[in-house]
């Protein structure tokens with residue numbers, strides 16, 4: 121274990137958290153920004169052009185959060201569905217605002233060609249706390265499975281169940297941040313009573329493909345488009361990115377279904393997960409949002425050209 125990393129301040133090293141440690145962690149998560157003023161207000165401004173619907177409600181004690189989806193207004197049952205999800209990890213800001221920016225600036229280009237279903241902020245409690253977990257210290261993005269322990273994940277799965285076999289492409293928008301290494305991965309190790317092993321943070325954008333159904337041509341089309349906006353992560357000295365072998369430039373694979381990841385919730389032939397790196401001195405929040413929107417456009421264009 122790298123001695124530069126002190127033990128996580130909550131719990132006992134080697135012992136998984138119980139209720140007391142979870143409560144202590146929760147007490148240290150202050151409100152840092154507003155879902156209502158930063159996300160719901162943007163959705164309201166899109167209502168003249170798109171349909172917005174509430175698909176669930178998170179009820180966390182005194183606080184509750186409407187879960188919102190945006191749809192093409194000209195929805196037609198004979199067209200394929202494109203699913204765009206952001207904010208599965210609430211702190212990954214460009215996933216949320218990149219999805220909203222795509223709707224605002226690019227969605228009209230696809231009218232009459234696909235039905236767009238956009239869920240910009242799957243985990244709003246975590247958006248407000250700039251955190252990865254929900255208030256039960258559960259990661260929604262390991263929870264997309266039957267009997268999910270995360271209501272954020274269960275609600276999205278219920279929404280998508282109605283169209284899951286008609287989805288042509290699903291893109292799930294994420295970030296990898298420096299705080300993954302300094303806070304969130306140490307917290308995960310502490311929660312589960314495991315040692316924390318640093319894996320490094322890639323300096324740049326990368327994608328995650330499905331190892332069970334890889335689509336390398338599709339992934340490379342997305343990388344090429346994003347490269348016009350922000351830099352692609354170089355492979356590290358071990359031939360890896362964040363501990364996984366690099367299978368093509370800026371591309372790793374996970375078994376999406378086995379890990380309960382969001383990108384596994386449809387039977388879409390084309391699936392990808394973006395990982396924007398916002399902490400580089402070579403990028404800005406605007407470029408990160410634009411990179412997410414560019415990834416969405418390239419992914420739809422590729423899928424539409426080959427259906």
Ligand SMILES: [Zn+2]
Nearest residue numbers: 209212294295
């Ligand atoms: Zn994420």
